[in-house]
Structures are given as structure tokens and as C-alpha cells.
Amino acid sequence: LEPVTVAISIAAVSALSGYLTYSDFFSCRFSECCKEDRPLNVSALKLDLEKKLFGQHLATEVILKALTGFRNNKNSKKPLTLSLHGWAGTGKNFVSQIVAENLYPKGLKSNFVHLFVSTLHFPHEQQIKLYQNQLQKWIRGNVSACGLSVFIFDEMDKLHPGIIDAIKPFLDYYEQVDGISYRKAIFIFLSNAGGDLITKTTLDFWRAGRKREEIQLKDLEPVLSVGVFNNKHKSLER
Numbered sequence: 001l002e003p004v005t006v007a008i009s010i011a012a013v014s015a016l017s018g019y020l021t022y023s024d025f026f027s028c029r030f031s032e033c034c035k036e037d038r039p040l041n042v043s044a045l046k047l048d049l050e051k052k053l054f055g056q057h058l059a060t061e062v063i064l065k066a067l068t069g070f071r072n073n074k075n076s077k078k079p080l081t082l083s084l085h086g087w088a089g090t091g092k093n094f095v096s097q098i099v100a101e102n103l104y105p106k107g108l109k110s111n112f113v114h115l116f117v118s119t120l121h122f123p124h125e126q127q128i129k130l131y132q133n134q135l136q137k138w139i140r141g142n143v144s145a146c147g148l149s150v151f152i153f154d155e156m157d158k159l160h161p162g163i164i165d166a167i168k169p170f171l172d173y174y175e176q177v178d179g180i181s182y183r184k185a186i187f188i189f190l191s192n193a194g195g196d197l198i199t200k201t202t203l204d205f206w207r208a209g210r211k212r213e214e215i216q217l218k219d220l221e222p223v224l225s226v227g228v229f230n231n232k233h234k235s236l237e238r
């Protein structure tokens with residue numbers, strides 16, 4: 001290449017990138033953008049969880065740590081998977097909404113946040129094959145459009161094992177699946193399973209005169225893994 005040609009190419013490239021940045025700025029101002037590299041505002045998420053979510057010190061701690069680590073890691077090896085357990089009305093959907101809003105201002109209404117409710121979206125056992133295909137297409141299509149897509153599955157305890165099998169390939173350590181990388185995606189699973197075991201542990205702490213805030217994840221994990229995952233959720237563990 002002659003020097004003049006190079007200079008023109010460079011000028012053209014910098015003008016083009018200037019134009020792209022400019023148009024990106026405007027399009028993101030007026031419509032929603034998927035900014036995979038935008039850093040997570042950790043203080044805002046912390047404040048939101050501490051101010052809005054009541055009595056769930058473990059969920060607050062774990063979610064904050066997991067999301068911060070995941071979003072700060074430029075080389076995550078697999079998607080972030082969070083599994084939230086508890087009785088009805090303990091705030092699992094509420095906390096997912098807080099997480100979604102901290103990733104995308106539109107929260108659950110964002111084009112990049114997808115909420116599935118087992119009994120609503122996958123009601124008929126005889127349609128499992130169709131659901132599997134549609135769900136896999138949906139996940140694939142949305143992650144290829146936005147790597148930082150969020151998928152929330154409510155009522156996991158009512159989800160057909162076939163649907164869990166359809167989700168599983170996206171959760172593993174793969175560089176790419178069919179040319180798409182799922183390593184920046186976030187999957188949140190909500191379940192009532194184990195709610196009774198969590199309540200029993202909490203009651204045991206109370207009977208022993210210990211504070212609720214003293215309960216640690218290690219007090220619940222063994223109980224949940226034996227009581228929940230070794231039972232109904234075998235297919236998620238496989």
C-alpha cells in the first residue's frame with residue numbers, strides 16, 4: 001500500500017468508527033441496547049437488595065457475590081446459573097426483578113430478559129417435544145442477538161424433566177455451541193422445592209437461640225442437595 005492510500009484508509013476507518021460510536025450513542029439513547037461490556041453498578045445493586053429485600057441475608061450475599069464476580073470476569077467459562085429456593089411469597093420473583101433491573105433499566109420488560117413460568121408456558125406434557133424445540137430456538141436466537149441475555153424460569157419444581165434437559169446444554173462449559181457463545185448469559189431458576197427444609201433449618205436455629213442472620217449457605221446446601229437435587233431434580237444434576 002502506498003502511504004497516501006494508507007492514510008486515506010486510516011482516516012476512513014477512524015471516521016467510520018467515529019460515526020458508529022455516534023450512532024450507537026443515539027440509538028442506545030432512544031431504544032434499548034445490549035451492552036455486554038457495560039460494568040455492573042455493584043453499589044446500586046447492593047443498595048437495592050439491602051433496601052428492598054427483607055430478611056434474606058443469604059440471597060443478598062450470594063447474588064451480590066455471584067453477579068459481581070461473573071460480570072467482572074471477562075473470560076467467564078460458562079453462563080451464570082442461580083437457583084433460588086424458598087416457600088411461596090418469600091421474594092424469589094422479587095429478587096429476580098431486582099437483578100433484571102440492575103442489568104437492564106427496563107427490568108422484566110427488557111427485550112433481553114426472558115421470563116418463563118412452567119404452568120403457563122409449558123402446560124401440556126404431550127407437547128414437550130414442541131416446547132423443547134421452541135425453547136432451544138428462543139434461547140439460541142436471543143443469545144446470538146445479545147450475549148448478556150437473562151432467562152428466568154419460575155416454578156422449576158413443576159417443570160417437566162424434558163424441558164430441563166432442553167436447557168442443560170446451554171449451561172455447560174462450551175466455548176461455543178453452533179457458533180454461539182453462551183458464556184455471558186444468565187439463567188435464574190426459581191423453585192419452591194426445599195422451602196420446607198429451609199424453614200426447618202431456620203426453626204432449628206431459632207430453637208437453639210441463634211439469630212436468623214447466623215444461618216450460612218453451608219447450613220443449607222447439604223440439606224438442599226440431599227432433599228431437593230437427589231430427589232425431584234435429578235435431571236438438572238446429571
Ligand SMILES: Nc1ncnc2c1ncn2[C@@H]1O[C@H](COP(=O)(O)OP(=O)(O)OP(=O)(O)O)[C@@H](O)[C@H]1O
Binds near residue numbers: 087
Ligand atoms: N423478602 C422480601 N422482601 C420484600 N418484599 C417481599 C419479600 N418477599 C416477598 N415480598 C413481596 O411479596 C411479593 C410476592 O413475592 P414473590 O412473588 O417474589 O414471591 P415468590 O417467592 O416468587 O413466590 P412464588 O413461589 O409463589 O412465585 C413481592 O412482589 C414483594 O412485593
